[in-house]
Amino acid sequence: xxxxxxxxxxxxxxxxxxxxxxxxxxxxxxxxxxxxxxxxxxxxxxxxxxxxxxxxxxxxxxxxxxxxxxxxxxxxxxxxxxxxxxxxxxxxxxxxxxxxxxxxxxxxxxxx
Amino acid sequence: xxxxxxxxxxxxxxxxxxxxxxxxxxxxxxxxxxxxxxxxxxxxxxxxxxxxxxxxxxxxxxxxxxxxxxxxxxxxxxxxxxxxxxxxxxxxxxxxxxxxxxxxxxxxxxxxxxxxxx
Numbered sequence: 001x002x003x004x005x006x007x008x009x010x011x012x013x014x015x016x017x018x019x020x021x022x023x024x025x026x027x028x029x030x031x032x033x034x035x036x037x038x039x040x041x042x043x044x045x046x047x048x049x050x051x052x053x054x055x056x057x058x059x060x061x062x063x064x065x066x067x068x069x070x071x072x073x074x075x076x077x078x079x080x081x082x083x084x085x086x087x088x089x090x091x092x093x094x095x096x097x098x099x100x101x102x103x104x105x106x107x108x109x110x111x112x
Numbered sequence: 113x114x115x116x117x118x119x120x121x122x123x124x125x126x127x128x129x130x131x132x133x134x135x136x137x138x139x140x141x142x143x144x145x146x147x148x149x150x151x152x153x154x155x156x157x158x159x160x161x162x163x164x165x166x167x168x169x170x171x172x173x174x175x176x177x178x179x180x181x182x183x184x185x186x187x188x189x190x191x192x193x194x195x196x197x198x199x200x201x202x203x204x205x206x207x208x209x210x211x212x213x214x215x216x217x218x219x220x221x222x223x224x225x226x227x228x229x230x
Binding site for chain 2: 033
């Protein structure tokens, strides 16, 4: 069974602060996705990382895939209240019968 | 946005009654999934489908069944609802074409169904 552990589980910060969310596993993934979910809605894809060591930037969000493709991080610079939500990582592997494994998520609250 | 809808969006039912949730897609994707989301557990896979009449169990399939008679529809049935099945249910579709090839998958989620079993 492939597991993804996210940390921290909850994070509450002030507007303008920086933060990092981690997604760790002992399994190797072919790719890893980050989703954001707002209350009352389904998760929405933010980014997919495929290559070990890959770094992708989406405005103030920076995503990194570990060299061994077992872990990933999401860094937000100068957080804004609009960043508030549940952040989920999901790992995909061909060895898992075409199913993605989801972490339990990090609930981020950014206070004005 | 991916064309994926769920119905009903909210439902209240009593213990012991059967409940069917519907997921409908307009993207013609092969893979479809049902998840439940509960506090502290993230998204847990219930069942998934890799084609018409082709389904398989996920990690929390007990008490649930699924059917897929058409590409666009994936039904989730709670055979005899229990209070432990109170949850938010999400359907997802995937752009994957094969479980054996390709290095990535993007899942697109529906808006969810909030189910309360009394």
